[in-house]
Amino acid sequence: MQINSFEAYQQAYKHSVENPEEFWAGIADNFLWKKKWDKVLSWNFSEPNVKWFEGAKLNITENCLDRHLAEHGDTPAIIWEPNDPEKDPITLTYKILHVQVCRFANVLKKNGVKKGDRICIYMPMVPELAVAVLACARIGAVHSVIFGGFSAQSIADRINDAKCKLVITADGSFRGNKQIQLKEVIDDALIGCPTVEKVIVLTNTRTPVSMIKGRDIWWEDEVKLVDANCPAEEMDAEDMLFILYTSGSTGKPKGVVHTVGGYMVYAGYTFTNVFNYQPDEVFFCTADIGWITGHSYIVYGPLSQGATTLMFEGIPTYPDASRMWQIVEKHKVNILYTAPTAIRSLMSFGTEPIQGHDLSSLRVLGSVGEPINEEAWHWYNEEIGKDNCPIVDTWWQTENGGIMISPIAFVTPTKPSYATLPLPGIQPVLVDEAGNEIEGNGVSGNLCIKFPWPGILRTTYGDHERCKLTYFSTYKDMYFTGDGCMRDQDGYYKITGRVDDVINVSGHRIGTAEVENAINMHSGVVESAVVGFPHDVKGQGIYAFVIFGNSQHDEDLNKRDILQTVTRVIGAIAKPDKILFVSGLPKTRSGKIMRRILRKIAEGETSNLGDTSTLLDPAVVEEIVEGAAKLR
Known part of the structure; x- marks a missing residue:
């Protein structure tokens, strides 16, 4: 076998x-x-x-x-x-x-x-x-x-x-x-x-x-x-x-x-x-x-x-960032299978927590939950695997x-x-x-x-x-994964991320609609739109654009309240990393929110937002771009 x-x-x-x-x-x-x-x-x-x-x-x-x-x-x-x-x-x-x-x-x-x-x-x-x-x-x-x-x-x-x-x-x-x-x-x-x-x-x-x-x-x-x-x-x-x-x-x-x-x-x-x-x-x-x-x-x-x-x-970081390596040494772990989020988090502490821990029992390393970025891959390979353990991504x-x-x-x-x-x-x-x-x-x-x-x-x-509807109706006679993918010259596959309204936070899939529903439960919220954006540790973070009923509100207090609401409804895992209060959202004339535009703003790619003239209110996009720049 x-x-x-x-x-x-x-x-x-x-x-x-x-x-x-x-x-x-x-x-x-x-x-x-x-x-x-x-x-x-x-x-x-x-x-x-x-x-x-x-x-x-x-x-x-x-x-x-x-x-x-x-x-x-x-x-x-x-x-x-x-x-x-x-x-x-x-x-x-x-x-x-x-x-x-x-x-x-x-x-x-x-x-x-x-x-x-x-x-x-x-x-x-x-x-x-x-x-x-x-x-x-x-x-x-x-x-x-x-x-x-x-x-x-x-x-x-x-x-x-x-x-x-x-x-x-x-x-x-x-x-x-x-x-x-x-x-x-x-x-x-x-x-x-x-x-x-x-x-x-x-x-x-x-x-x-x-x-x-x-x-x-x-x-x-x-x-x-x-x-x-x-x-x-x-x-x-x-x-x-x-x-x-x-x-x-x-x-x-x-x-x-x-x-x-x-x-x-x-x-x-x-x-x-x-x-x-x-x-x-x-x-x-x-x-x-x-x-x-x-x-x-x-x-x-x-x-x-x-x-x-x-x-x-x-x-992995309790009581300090050497815990994973202590466990590997203590139990003579041969195969370690973890998430890129954990690897990036441990990377941020440098190599000091690894010093003095015997990782020689390791034979195979694995990564799961989301595609692992190259920097994390190399760190995992060199610092943990000592260039000696294959990484199964x-x-x-x-x-x-x-x-x-x-x-x-x-x-x-x-x-x-x-x-x-x-x-x-x-x-x-x-x-x-x-x-x-x-x-x-x-x-x-x-x-x-x-x-x-x-x-x-x-x-x-x-x-x-x-x-x-979710898996078998998008493309006839095929199971659709919901992921975009690239196949290189060697026939190797590289996953490029979700193509539907799902954000991959620390390897956990969170539906944007689920988070929006939770934010909208807050009594002061009129409407919200949620997108993913690149996050150094989690892979993807959650960015929420929120229309609030009262323009003269206390932003800090209401941000805390919204985070509390999301925690209460879904759990802390779904809390937005960034909340931007806006007066409106980019919508088509039929009322559909253009999340593609919001995603680009969240990613900081504001020079190429495509044609916004067909939107219900094109001016709202400029306002959001300005607000996002201040939030950075």
Whole structure:
């Protein structure tokens, strides 16, 4: 299953394109199935309708846990590094993890959870988060993990969309020098969530919390009431495994649905290949399990391959900027997979925090979440990899389930800031606005995929039409990624950024409509428009142009109020970096806001704004340009 030379990659790629069903059946044979499939693939992108390994029966947790017990039961499955460096790390072997998962799965069953029920998980980055995820999968419940930075309103929207029956949370979480009151946020969210029957609360920060009789129960109490014998529920390959909400270009978050069989095969296959994982190595992915990267490359991908995965509760700069390198040294990390935002942030501290830390265990470096800029790539390569570790600059999305375009470590020659070549099974095409394929090299276009892969999303929860409109209707018979892309003379792919109204902030996709809706909730705001702009650390920042009702207002106070409103409605992650108060917005005569013009102003490119004479009020553009110049 592991590709170890460029020739082997070319052969595997050729096989995967010429005979995809035979290729993926061969890969799937490396996993444990209760019953093999009747048909490898049936698909049609116009519906869209994609099914992999139809008729097959399995449970993903048997692949992640049970099958490793005989030979690797004492191998560390999860190493947990706490936020506080003074606290001891915790190691869960495959045996221990198996026991904890089975026990907690029985807690869920005891509390009325059945196959197909949706479970909301809003937890800190502690081992119990991975246990909760796997316990859901063990009994066939569908998990919906929500990142710990989202607001009560955002959580309520997601719980109600999925009609969750039970919530798993903790009293609070530690993040750097901050404590976040998770249970309090959940209490606020649940005021408007009629489908939730029970809340299981883990003790983590020992913060006082309100426990509601009949609804709220303690994790620690519940696990004492059950045993650790929990046979895995038999699942169909196309049964739902999880829902993960992602921002779209409309304000309403969409629940991306992944199914058991195809997702498992794709996450496991990409993990073992892209990172060239070797037995007993320590794999450190710095993402949060609330994002797809954490699902695929902290939990399911590594565990399906019997790997050791490191989970970190804190942030890379706490208590200081040497923390990541301390962790690498302490746990002898072999593979480090992090985001360009983290790399740029650590770069800003210079090389002093790296001094005195032994990074010689590192063998492979990875980057995820957004394209990595050349300066950060070189710093990562020279200062962290010591020119000795291949960097796998991985491109993929929540909807893809796993890495799509990426170098394979020690196999693909790399090029700074390029995602390089598609993995076996991935058939990318570049198209123009009309959907015509752009052939050859040295070209740019919109990135589409013309053939399904096992990890492709199956639908958006409760709204299949939205899935069709968002991903499959822009270009006929293709999955549209929403990204622009360039293919160079060598056939290497370089992602150039979103082409829709989505901003990539620190690797997290945030819909402009979502932020605008939140700003517009402020009582003094008449209208707003939000665009992305280049940001030294985050990659993209959020720039808000706001029309305020009262022209004689206190700008500083109202900026603070708007930031507070956005934090309350979405979460701190979506706070604008710049707010410019304006008297009007550039609109066409039909009332459409010309975000293209605002984007250029935000980027400081004011000399080439195009023809503004057709706007409803061309003078407003000059006013905005002047205001933006002062804000710089």
